[in-house]
Amino acid sequence: MAETFKELERAERDSRWPRAAILDAAHFNADGLMPAIAQQHDSGEVLMMAWMNREALDETLRTGRVCYWSRSRGKLWRKGESSGQQQHLRSASLDCDGDTLLLRVDQTGPACHTGRRSCFYVALEETGARITSDPLIDPDTLYQKP
Structure with a gap:
């Protein structure tokens, strides 16, 4: 664990640290990525998990519009650029190890490419899996190009 995060373990509430120093100490994986969990700010609903690199995180913090790194596209992915279903940042936090956002x-609208509010709609139960929600928008409609 980075020395900076060891120092943060004993830091007093509301103490301030330079953002750049914290991000420099944060742990991005070998591909330069960190998992980012998106949670609806007012309900606490977990919407999705995606990946961010330093550039995506910097853009998100600078603009307030959430930007991820698309591993399949190999480029920055501004949430909602093709569906219109945007995420606006209310707050961002690192975990205690500095390796998850x-x-x-x-x-x-929906956070999931299936048109559902959340990507977490497959409940794993003792005897199988159960779908817990219907799409809010048909995914074929969600991604239609005008």
């Missing part, structure tokens, strides 16, 4: 967001 929690983004509290204001999500417009």
Whole structure:
């Protein structure tokens, strides 16, 4: 664990640290990525998990519009750029190890590419899996190009 995060363990509430120093000490994986969990700021609903690199995180903090790193596209992915279903950042936090982000967001419409509010709609139960929600928007409609 980075020495900076060891220091933060004993830091007093409301103490301030330079953002750049914290992000420099944060742990991005070998691909330069960190998992980011998006949570609806007012309800606490977990919406999705995606990946961020330093550039995506910097853009998100600078603009307030959530930006991820798309591993499949190999480029920055501004949430909602093709669906219109944007995430606006309310707050961002690192976990105690500096290797996972929690983004509290204001999500417009569905967060999931399936048209559902949350990506976490497959409940694993003792005897199988159960779908827990219906799409809010048909995914074929969600991604139609005008």
